[in-house]
Amino acid sequence: MxxxxxxxxxxxxxxxxxxxxxxxxxxxxxxxxxxxxxxxxxxxxxxxxxxxxxxxxxxxxxxxxxxxxxxxxxxxxxxxxxxxxxxxxxxxxxxxxxxxxxxxxxxxxxxxxxxxxxxxxxxxxxxxxxxxxxxAAQPYGQVVIGVDFSVYSRAALREAMKLAGSAQYHLVHAYHVPFKGFLGSAETATEVALDQRLAFDAFLEDEMDLMEKRGRDGGIAPERLNKILREGEPHRLLPEECARLSADLLVIGTHGRTGMSAAIWGSVATDILNQPPTDVLVVKAY
Known part of the structure; x- marks a missing residue:
């Protein structure tokens, strides 16, 4: 490197x-x-x-x-x-x-x-x-990674592991229930939330092989991975999770060709970087 x-x-x-x-x-x-x-x-x-x-x-x-x-x-x-x-x-x-x-x-x-x-x-x-x-008092120990199941999230996760191999990783996906006010019942809203959870678990399953390999090669155990699924806006929830977890690094992915204007959640990266909660690693997929 x-x-x-x-x-x-x-x-x-x-x-x-x-x-x-x-x-x-x-x-x-x-x-x-x-x-x-x-x-x-x-x-x-x-x-x-x-x-x-x-x-x-x-x-x-x-x-x-x-x-x-x-x-x-x-x-x-x-x-x-x-x-x-x-x-x-x-x-x-x-x-x-x-x-x-x-x-x-x-x-x-x-x-x-x-x-x-x-x-x-x-x-x-x-x-x-x-x-x-x-x-820089100590190596990064608590890393929050914003994920949205895209190639940008995968790039962010991989770069984070290069930078903080022995850290605890917190994969945070913020979701919203579309047309929540028109769903008609709490049961329907719960079904939508369950769909989000299944998609999140599928993403993590794909990444687990990479985590396990890096665990074998660099001493990173899969047990260091924590998944967090919360309803709300990413630009608000990611800083909140950083504060709750005392995170010393936040990792966000952006579009490689147009930078800040095409972050993984639209303007989320720009909003966060206006008032960064901690050190921030900005990663582009290509």
Missing amino acids: KILVATDLSPRSDRAIARGYALAQQQKAEMSILYVVDADLPAELRTHSIEWARAALAKEAETQAARTGVKATLEVLAGHAKTDIARHAAAIKADLILLGIHNEAAQPTRRSFAATTAGQIVKSTRLPILLVKNE
């Missing part, structure tokens, strides 16, 4: 760097840290910014290497973060991009996530992106 951490050297980006080193240590992965200096700055200021960034990255890398034993490649480029981070990730053949979640994406009165630099990067690449909110 090759990990790219994109930083702006803010405190929130420091959390992404720390998580990147932790993952590189756990996965025995290669790691690269990238800082993009605004190419539109005046030449003298741009040169000064590049020198300052190189010194700051070198200092941080020295501290983290002493703690983890991981040696990262450091890159400082002049360009535009919204486009050049994804380009650099492709150039070095990265498998995962890490970004810090900034205040502007976490405050409802600020810009929506889709309008932020992080949102633009998510839209512009097909790579999984880990958006880091929390301190």
